[in-house]
Amino acid sequence: MRVPRWVAIGAALVAGMATSACAQSGDPAIDRAQHFYASVSHKDGAAACADLAPEARKALEQQEGKPCAEAILKQGLPDMVGEADVQVFGSMAQVTFPDETAFLSRYGDDWLLVAVGCEPATGDEPHDCSVEVG
Amino acid sequence: MRSALRNHSLGLFFGLLFLLSLVGHALAGWQEFNAVQTAEGFGTLSLGRYLVSSDFAVDVTENWQSEYLQFLLYITATVWFLQRGSPESKELHKAGLESDEDQKVGRHADERSPRWAAVGGFRTTLFSWSLTLTMGTIFLLSWLAQSVAGRVAYNETRLERFQDPVSWTSYLTNADFWSRTLQNWQSEFLAVGSMAVLAIYLRQRGSPESKPVGEAHDATGIEG
Numbered sequence: 001m002r003v004p005r006w007v008a009i010g011a012a013l014v015a016g017m018a019t020s021a022c023a024q025s026g027d028p029a030i031d032r033a034q035h036f037y038a039s040v041s042h043k044d045g046a047a048a049c050a051d052l053a054p055e056a057r058k059a060l061e062q063q064e065g066k067p068c069a070e071a072i073l074k075q076g077l078p079d080m081v082g083e084a085d086v087q088v089f090g091s092m093a094q095v096t097f098p099d100e101t102a103f104l105s106r107y108g109d110d111w112l113l114v115a116v117g118c119e120p121a122t123g124d125e126p127h128d129c130s131v132e133v134g
Numbered sequence: 135m136r137s138a139l140r141n142h143s144l145g146l147f148f149g150l151l152f153l154l155s156l157v158g159h160a161l162a163g164w165q166e167f168n169a170v171q172t173a174e175g176f177g178t179l180s181l182g183r184y185l186v187s188s189d190f191a192v193d194v195t196e197n198w199q200s201e202y203l204q205f206l207l208y209i210t211a212t213v214w215f216l217q218r219g220s221p222e223s224k225e226l227h228k229a230g231l232e233s234d235e236d237q238k239v240g241r242h243a244d245e246r247s248p249r250w251a252a253v254g255g256f257r258t259t260l261f262s263w264s265l266t267l268t269m270g271t272i273f274l275l276s277w278l279a280q281s282v283a284g285r286v287a288y289n290e291t292r293l294e295r296f297q298d299p300v301s302w303t304s305y306l307t308n309a310d311f312w313s314r315t316l317q318n319w320q321s322e323f324l325a326v327g328s329m330a331v332l333a334i335y336l337r338q339r340g341s342p343e344s345k346p347v348g349e350a351h352d353a354t355g356i357e358g
Binding site for chain 1: 178295298299
C-alpha cells in the first residue's frame with residue numbers, strides 16, 4: 001500500500017522532533033561538560049576556557065577583571081561532578097550532575113558551555129550560575 | 135498540455151504559492167532565529183539544521199493545524215448552520231445531512247457517481263464523511279506535531295534562561311501552547327465568519343465564492 005506523502009512527511013517530522021528532545025549518555029554535550037570539569041580539576045584554566053562559549057568567556061573576564069584561564073579556577077567549581085545526564089532541546093542542552101548543572105549551546109557541529117556552576121533551581125526559577133552568558 | 139494546466143490551474147496556483155511562501159518563511163525564520171541567538175550570545179544554526187529544527191516546525195505546524203481546523207469546521211458547520219443571503223450557506227430548507235435522493239446515495243446514485251456512493255453500507259457511510267475525516271485527521275496530526283515541536287522550542291528558550299525543561303504533558307497545559315494555538319484559531323474564525331456575512335451584500339463578478347452581481351441580497355445558497 002502506498003503511504004500518502006503528507007502522512008510520511010508528518011511521521012518523519014514528529015519522529016525527528018521527538019528524538020531531538022532526548023539524547024543518550026556519551027552525547028557530545030556531556031563530553032564537552034565532562035572535559036570542562038576535568039580541566040578545572042587538573043587546574044588547567046586554558047583548557048577549561050576553551051570549552052566555554054565566547055560570550056561566557058567574555059562575561060567571566062569582565063566580571064572578574066582577569067584573563068579567563070585565571071578567573072575560571074577561582075569560581076569554586078566542583079572537582080568531581082559524577083555521572084551525567086543530558087537533555088537536548090534544539091540548539092540548547094542541559095547537562096545535569098548530582099550536585100551541578102551546566103548549560104550548553106550548539107555552535108555549528110560543536111557544543112560549548114554557556115553556563116557552569118549552576119546551583120539547583122527552586123520551582124520555576126532560573127538556576128543561579130557562577131559563570132553565564134548575558 | 136495547455137488545456138490540462140488551465141483545467142488544474144487553481145490547485146497548481148495555490149500549490150506554487152504554498153511552496154514559495156514556505157521557502158520565504160524558511161529563509162526569513164532562519165535569519166530571525168540566528169539574529170536572536172547572536173544577540174543573546176548563543177550559537178547560530180546552518181540553514182539545513184534550522185529546517186529540521188523544532189523552531190521552524192512549530193511555526194509551520196501551528197499554522198497548518200489552524201487552517202485545517204478552519205476548513206474542518208466550515209465543512210461540518212455548513213451542514214447544519216445557515217446564513218440567510220450568503221452564498222456560503224445552503225438554502226434555508228436544506229439544513230442537515232439531506233436525503234439519499236438529494237445526495238445521490240445508494241439506489242439514487244447515477245452512472246457517473248463514485249462507486250462507494252452507490253454500494254451502500256459502511257463504504258458509503260465512510261465515503262459520505264471522507265472529506266471531514268481527512269481534514270480532521272490532518273488537523274489532529276498537525277496539532278500533535280505542534281505540541282511536540284512546541285515543547286522542544288519552548289524548552290530551548292527555557293534553557294537559554296537557565297530554567298529546567300518541562301514535560302510534554304505539562305506543556306499541553308502551558309500558556310505557550312495555548313497562546314500559539316488560539317492566536318491562530320481566532321484569526322481563522324474571524325476570516326470565515328466575516329466571509330459568510332460579507333458575501334451577503336458584497337460581490338466579486340465571476341467568482342463561485344460570490345453570488346452573481348445582480349443576485350438579490352436575500353438569495354441564499356446561490357453561487358456565481
